[in-house]
Amino acid sequence: MKKLLLLITITLTAITAGYSQTVSAKSGTVSLNYVTNSPTYLELRSPEYLAEYDKSRGFIQKVEVEYITIEGVIADDDGVKGLWLNNYEVDISERTGSFSYDLPLQVGDNTLTFEAIDEKGNTFSRSYQVEREKPIPVEVEEPGKYYALIIGIQDYDDPSITDLDNPIKDAKALYKMLTEQYTFDVEYATLLENPTRDQIYDKLDGLSAQVTTKDNLLIFYAGHGYWDEQAQNGYWLPRDAEEDKKRDWMRNSAVTEYVREINSKHTLLITDACFGGSIFKTRKAFKDASMGINKLYELPSRKAMTSGTLTEVPDKSVFMKYLLKNLERNEEKYVASEQLFYQLKPAVLNNSPNTPQFGEIRNTGDEGGDFIFQRRIIETY
DSSP states (O other): OOOOOOOOEEEEEEEETTEEEEEEEESSSOOOEEEESSOSEEEEEESHHHHTGGGGTTOOEEEOOSEEEEEEEEEOTTOEEEEEETTEEOOBOTTTOEEEEEEEOOSEEEEEEEEEEETTSOEEEEEEEEEEOOOOOOOOOOOOOEEEEEEEOOOOSSTTSOOOSSHHHHHHHHHHHHHHHBSOOGGGEEEEESOOHHHHHHHHHHHHHHOOTTOEEEEEEESOEEEETTTTEEEEOOTTOBTTBGGGSEEHHHHHHHHHHSOOSEEEEEEESOOOGGGBSOOOOOTTSOHHHHHHHHSOEEEEEESOSSSOOOSSOHHHHHHHHHHHHOOSSEEEHHHHHHHHHHHHHHHSSOOOEEEEBTTSOOOSOOOEEEBOOOOOO
């Protein structure tokens, strides 16, 4: 008598939170083959309220910040091909699967939608809800003066130091932007073209005596920079620098000491040069500003923004292009320097080999505030 083996294929579709799952089984020795349209693993680790989102489902997190940095990890047994947040591609570490993304928030409800695809074409999506509360105007004292020291050096006395083409042009463009479109009055803004070391020190000494605890100071340097790996120190090269005489260069430590000594409310240092990363720790004044802006202004700050890390940067600066572009197209009356940095950072990364940096300057009195750029009000009739 012949034995007949009857194969029965059963297909079950299970709907679970966030993804669907197809289960196939055969009679006889039963085997289960799960084919999912979801990455195996997605975990948000920061900010904490998103990391705890599943435990507080049904509640909408309320925040006051203008943007959030989202950090997490994603993985899939078949490999993750791509990850997007609100239709913007997110870079994923090939080794660890970790990611970080800076997302601006609009006032009101914000939906954060993650979408991913694995190497087999299966898809996944998950959404979170965050509400940015409408800022409440706060009555506070008027801000102080805005000072600027803008330095561009491209023509060097020592023939063994290569001359540059663009630092003075970039310095002039920034000076024009700040004095015409932002609240840097010409009498408090200084432009130095190809200065010597002593000329720079003289201006810094003058600022040290002039700037008060209510005032704001922006220092900009474009020119040659040098990182001494053995000494673990960085330098600016003034016009009269000599290749083999470091004593005539400007050390990071000297610049840091001036930043500490000048008793401003806020100091922002912007450098478009190979500036030693060692200057970083790692990483209420306006009646019509948001609560967040006033909180940032209330606490003293000593911040730095650079065009690169410890690598060479090109003479034709992509960093300066997008710094000026973002200052130009900014439509807000107030913009924090950190917010400005994270607006220009993606464009610099996408259009140059350099990684711009932002952070606190070590041991100079930073208390967690930020430098606030204030746009001029242009009267129209």
